[in-house]
Amino acid sequence: MLALTTCESLAKLIDHPLVKPELTDEQVIEGLELAKRYHIACASVRPCDIDLAVRTLQGSSVKAGAVCGFPHGSENTATKLYEARDLLRRGAREIDMVIAISKLLSREFQHVQMELLQMSELCHKEGALLKVILENAYLTDELKIIACRCCERAEVDFVKTSTGFAPSGYTLADIALMRRHLPEEIGVKAAGGIRTLDQVLEVYQAGCTRIGTTSTAAILDEWKARLTPPPAA
Secondary structure, eight states, X not given: OOOOOSHHHXXXXXXXXXXXXXXXXHHHHHHHHHHHHHTOSEEEEOGGGHHHHHHHHTTSSOEEEEEESTTTOOSOHHHHHHHHHHHHHTXXXXXXXXXXXXXXXXXXXXXXXXXXXXXXXXXXXXXXXXXXXXXXXXXXXXXXXXXXXXXXXXXXXXXXXXXXXXXXXXXXXXXXXXXXXXXXXXXXXXXXXXXXXXXXXXXXXTTOSEEEOSOHHHHHHHHHHHHXXXXXX
């Protein structure tokens, strides 16, 4: 893992989500401009905002991302693939897809596996990253491990703890479990309840290489302050 010795190194761990249903176009643009100012990894928007995100982020280092099958993963596979294909065609470079939660809970593992394989192939063919959201709040440890194995077979890029729309978000225990059951080349992303710099540093030490938070500015401003040496007496 990279040492977090600069503001830039921490910024490149952060995904800034703009996925709340009540956000206006103006608020989405404000969030995208914030992402550009802080040079973070990715700004993730609702599917209806992907054109706006691609336009606003053009020329910056911030990747335009979008959610798919959000927030419950209840769409059928064909619908998820159509949505992802459209998002990629419009310029999305990262897709945060919710796993088929109900199928996982129903132990229809073949369905889950085939959907992930098709989504991964689609994203990678277009040069985009696929992040799969497990929504751990609804899963037993056994199902979390099975989901990680399915993600490994599909060669996804990241496995993510939560959407932020479930009864609870990330936990350190879940991060440890996911990191233990995923190969090193697949990243772990923590999301759902990360609001402080100390939380970011904690999940980073636990093995996360991406962090979803809406507290981007406060976290990075505090990190910059901590890195700045005090004035000489």
